[in-house]
Amino acid sequence: MARKSSLSGFPEWLPQERLVELHILDTLRRTFELHGFSSVETRAVETVGQLLRKGEIDKEVYAVSRLQDEDAGAGDDSLALHFDLTVPFARYVVENAGHLAFPFRRYQIQKVWRGERPQEGRAREFTQADIDVVGDGTLPFRYDVELALVIAEALGALPIPDFQLRINNRKLAEGFYRGIGLSDTPGVLRSIDKLEKIGAAKVAQLLKSELGATDEQAEAALSLAAIRSRDTSFVQQVRSLGVEDPLLEEGLAELEQVIAEASRRAPGKVIADLSIARGLDYYTGTVYETVLVGHESLGSICSGGRYDALASKGNRIFPGVGLSIGVTRLVTRILNQEFAAASRHVPTAVLVTLADDDSWSAAQDVAATLRSRGIPVEVAASAEKFGKQIKFADRRGIPFVWFTSEDGTHEVKDIRSGEQVPADPSSWAPPAEDRWPAVLQQSRPAAESVAPELN
Amino acid sequence: MARKSSLSGFPEWLPQERLVELHILDTLRRTFELHGFSSVETRAVETVGQLLRKGEIDKEVYAVSRLQDEDAGAGDDSLALHFDLTVPFARYVVENAGHLAFPFRRYQIQKVWRGERPQEGRAREFTQADIDVVGDGTLPFRYDVELALVIAEALGALPIPDFQLRINNRKLAEGFYRGIGLSDTPGVLRSIDKLEKIGAAKVAQLLKSELGATDEQAEAALSLAAIRSRDTSFVQQVRSLGVEDPLLEEGLAELEQVIAEASRRAPGKVIADLSIARGLDYYTGTVYETVLVGHESLGSICSGGRYDALASKGNRIFPGVGLSIGVTRLVTRILNQEFAAASRHVPTAVLVTLADDDSWSAAQDVAATLRSRGIPVEVAASAEKFGKQIKFADRRGIPFVWFTSEDGTHEVKDIRSGEQVPADPSSWAPPAEDRWPAVLQQSRPAAESVAPELN
Numbered sequence: 001m002a003r004k005s006s007l008s009g010f011p012e013w014l015p016q017e018r019l020v021e022l023h024i025l026d027t028l029r030r031t032f033e034l035h036g037f038s039s040v041e042t043r044a045v046e047t048v049g050q051l052l053r054k055g056e057i058d059k060e061v062y063a064v065s066r067l068q069d070e071d072a073g074a075g076d077d078s079l080a081l082h083f084d085l086t087v088p089f090a091r092y093v094v095e096n097a098g099h100l101a102f103p104f105r106r107y108q109i110q111k112v113w114r115g116e117r118p119q120e121g122r123a124r125e126f127t128q129a130d131i132d133v134v135g136d137g138t139l140p141f142r143y144d145v146e147l148a149l150v151i152a153e154a155l156g157a158l159p160i161p162d163f164q165l166r167i168n169n170r171k172l173a174e175g176f177y178r179g180i181g182l183s184d185t186p187g188v189l190r191s192i193d194k195l196e197k198i199g200a201a202k203v204a205q206l207l208k209s210e211l212g213a214t215d216e217q218a219e220a221a222l223s224l225a226a227i228r229s230r231d232t233s234f235v236q237q238v239r240s241l242g243v244e245d246p247l248l249e250e251g252l253a254e255l256e257q258v259i260a261e262a263s264r265r266a267p268g269k270v271i272a273d274l275s276i277a278r279g280l281d282y283y284t285g286t287v288y289e290t291v292l293v294g295h296e297s298l299g300s301i302c303s304g305g306r307y308d309a310l311a312s313k314g315n316r317i318f319p320g321v322g323l324s325i326g327v328t329r330l331v332t333r334i335l336n337q338e339f340a341a342a343s344r345h346v347p348t349a350v351l352v353t354l355a356d357d358d359s360w361s362a363a364q365d366v367a368a369t370l371r372s373r374g375i376p377v378e379v380a381a382s383a384e385k386f387g388k389q390i391k392f393a394d395r396r397g398i399p400f401v402w403f404t405s406e407d408g409t410h411e412v413k414d415i416r417s418g419e420q421v422p423a424d425p426s427s428w429a430p431p432a433e434d435r436w437p438a439v440l441q442q443s444r445p446a447a448e449s450v451a452p453e454l455n
Numbered sequence: 456m457a458r459k460s461s462l463s464g465f466p467e468w469l470p471q472e473r474l475v476e477l478h479i480l481d482t483l484r485r486t487f488e489l490h491g492f493s494s495v496e497t498r499a500v501e502t503v504g505q506l507l508r509k510g511e512i513d514k515e516v517y518a519v520s521r522l523q524d525e526d527a528g529a530g531d532d533s534l535a536l537h538f539d540l541t542v543p544f545a546r547y548v549v550e551n552a553g554h555l556a557f558p559f560r561r562y563q564i565q566k567v568w569r570g571e572r573p574q575e576g577r578a579r580e581f582t583q584a585d586i587d588v589v590g591d592g593t594l595p596f597r598y599d600v601e602l603a604l605v606i607a608e609a610l611g612a613l614p615i616p617d618f619q620l621r622i623n624n625r626k627l628a629e630g631f632y633r634g635i636g637l638s639d640t641p642g643v644l645r646s647i648d649k650l651e652k653i654g655a656a657k658v659a660q661l662l663k664s665e666l667g668a669t670d671e672q673a674e675a676a677l678s679l680a681a682i683r684s685r686d687t688s689f690v691q692q693v694r695s696l697g698v699e700d701p702l703l704e705e706g707l708a709e710l711e712q713v714i715a716e717a718s719r720r721a722p723g724k725v726i727a728d729l730s731i732a733r734g735l736d737y738y739t740g741t742v743y744e745t746v747l748v749g750h751e752s753l754g755s756i757c758s759g760g761r762y763d764a765l766a767s768k769g770n771r772i773f774p775g776v777g778l779s780i781g782v783t784r785l786v787t788r789i790l791n792q793e794f795a796a797a798s799r800h801v802p803t804a805v806l807v808t809l810a811d812d813d814s815w816s817a818a819q820d821v822a823a824t825l826r827s828r829g830i831p832v833e834v835a836a837s838a839e840k841f842g843k844q845i846k847f848a849d850r851r852g853i854p855f856v857w858f859t860s861e862d863g864t865h866e867v868k869d870i871r872s873g874e875q876v877p878a879d880p881s882s883w884a885p886p887a888e889d890r891w892p893a894v895l896q897q898s899r900p901a902a903e904s905v906a907p908e909l910n
Binding site: 005007012013019035036040061091096105140264347371436 | 497502517535802833
């Protein structure tokens with residue numbers, strides 16, 4: 001169970017917990033780089049004008065000003081901490097368009113800040129890991145398929161319970177609503193977005209009272225949102241509702257492509273879920289959400305979508321598609337439910353002991369030889385009794401202690417088994433699994449609820 | 456030459472520049488972990504009270520408040536961005552003392568923020584890489600020696616010009632000043648700290664006018680500050696000044712230990728420099744600064760020291776010793792002077808081409824096989840003419856393109872040499888040096904000035 005942080009909403013990890021987080025970050029980085037994504041970091045601050053341009057709720061934003069600056073205003077030029085990595089990346093693309101090769105694939109792993117009320121799964125400072133592909137003018141739809149596959153692979157490599165990517169398409173939804181005579185797409189999406197929270201009956205009321213929908217329109221919208229399938233059978237289910245619209249057809253064809261390919265390459269990880277709305281206005285096609293199966297109340301651990309016009313520079317537009325993994329949300333759940341743990345608390349595999357105080361420099365030579373061969377080593381700081389030096393290692397979880405006798409011969413002891421053998425610093429190595437701390441998945445605890453049944 | 460950032464003082468790198476920074480960060484991390492340092496991150500914000508406790512100039516601090524929070528005050532409980540990693544780490548140690556094994560070795564690599572006037576080598580947002588060892592109650596002096604060695608090894612592994620660790624000892628200086636009758640140690644240190652900026656004559660004036668020093672006292676203080684040696688001969692030089700004081704003797708013995716061991720293990724990288732003062736009040740023994748030889752005007756790229764009482768909890772004190780590398784300062788100089796560059800701009804080693812649009816899924820199979828063997832691969836998004844697909848790879852610096860013909864046979868082409876050979880996705884691999892982008896040190900450009908001669 002993770003400890004309470006001393007400042008609510010700003011989690012900090014103990015070294016052994018940080019090893020779990022580092023494992024997550026390293027695994028994501030490796031997967032993204034194997035898929036050709038370049039690392040980018042943007043500054044932590046944006047101008048307030050830039051941040052609010054896309055209509056995010058400004059209450060969540062942390063303003064930044066020099067402590068002694070009495071002229072600090074709240075104008076568009078004043079600074080604030082970024083609340084996601086998409087808006088800063090859009091600015092970065094526009095500013096550096098002349099230096100980038102499009103379609104540009106980037107991953108970005110950084111802290112973001114939101115002044116929300118803290119609770120599990122919602123921190124004020126947290127780490128996101130984003131991937132996006134951005135085109136210059138156009139971006140082939142295939143990237144919508146590819147990004148779902150990359151994310152399924154990345155999440156599949158993490159020590160987490162089973163997950164499910166829920167995918168929908170804005171064109172499909174917008175076309176359908178238009179087909180039944182509801183033209184306020186954002187309004188309908190906002191209502192549908194509340195489905196899980198307030199239920200179908202209340203959403204129907206909202207559609208009727210706020211958007212003037214008839215009973216039949218509300219029912220049709222809810223019928224669409226009820227459709228889920230692990231394969232492409234959702235197409236037939238939508239068609240059976242009898243609505244016709246060219247945009248609906250376009251969206252159906254797109255979502256069919258994503259689900260067909262993803263259900264083949266990542267079986268069981270991806271479903272078409274026509275209730276997924278995603279609050280943000282800038283999505284224009286595919287939208288993604290991801291839940292941990294049995295931990296749905298945690299909320300989405302990875303979301304995103306296609307945005308055709310997030311970034312532009314004069315007449316030039318940069319359409320993109322991307323997803324963002326909530327790393328801190330995942331790590332918090334992993335630690336709280338002990339899904340995974342580090343095999344030891346410190347990097348050190350070997351403690352080189354001191355026979356007497358004058359042997360420190362010789363011990364450093366042994367350590368340097370071992371390190372030059374990629375073995376993490378510490379040297380004892382003082383020549384206490386060997387029992388105390390071994391206890392020092394044991395308390396840290398350092399598996400091996402090294403002894404050098406006066407005649408220059410060496411021995412190494414595995415303090416778990418007690419086995420002690422002669423060793424040469426230029427050739428001895430610990431077993432591969434002991435070289436570095438490993439992060440091991442634990443047996444899976446009971447899920448917090450039963451996953452919903454699907455067709 | 457690094458480009459100008461769109462917000463002064465907040466540098467952002469292009470993907471190929473970020474590869475250089477990542478190389479620096481990865482190299483530092485590996486060195487620190489090989490020496491048994493654990494990774495820790497602290498939150499970006501501290502309370503203002505915590506930050507100003509150690510007397511840092513409050514003008515440099517960025518305050519943080521919710522944009523819509525009208526009660527946002529500037530009280531001790533209000534929040535601000537950390538300006539270094541030492542103060543947050545001290546708080547972390549106190550808060551988590553019950554969960555840490557002492558002496559506790561940690562490294563911490565994070566952004567910090569200071570509202571200073573931006574210039575080369577001084578950004579408002581920059582990355583520091585810190586290592587510290589902290590004890591519970593006591594901390595053996597040997598760690599002062601060890602940390603100099605770890606840092607020399609870490610910096611030695613970076614693609615930077617020659618560097619020099621300049622080391623002094625506060626006890627030595629304080630004992631000496633007391634021995635000659637100057638008791639306001641912080642005052643003397645503040646004056647001596649200005650030596651490089653204003654010269655010896657003006658420092659002598661300061662000592663006399665502000666601290667009431669006599670001509671002889673000022674001369675003696677300046678004589679001490681003039682002493683530098685690559686070996687332990689500084690001890691004799693100090694003794695020849697004829698000052699006696701027990702604290703001076705203690706400091707001499709400590710500095711002698713550091714220099715003796717470091718000059719043996721990292722020859723030419725370390726000097727005793729008795730002019731090094733370090734502005735911060737919390738240092739109590741060893742102090743370190745580091746310059747790039749020939750780039751002294753850049754300022755120190757790595758500084759730190761021993762602090763005996765930075766952190767405490769009731770009667771319990773946590774003495775420590777640590778150093779902080781200015782990563783952004785280093786990276787900026789590396790990029791501006793082209794000390795190093797990435798061998799290519801993207802992680803991708805292979806682009807899998809498409810013969811026709813229907814082959815995308817089969818191409819993903821080839822890519823997945825290659826990736827499962829640790830080779831970074833992209834798949835073309837559309838079946839343009841091969842010449843265009845090759846150009847796509849060439850523009851990104853992707854060295855290999857992959858072709859699959861209708862009969863299922865594969866060929867791979869090195870687009871630099873034009874050589875094309877049959878290949879099997881389950882066995883072919885690029886040469887080791889092409890698998891990932893490498894960061895290569897360039898031939899060294901002329902230094903900006905000649906390094907000062909030493910005895």
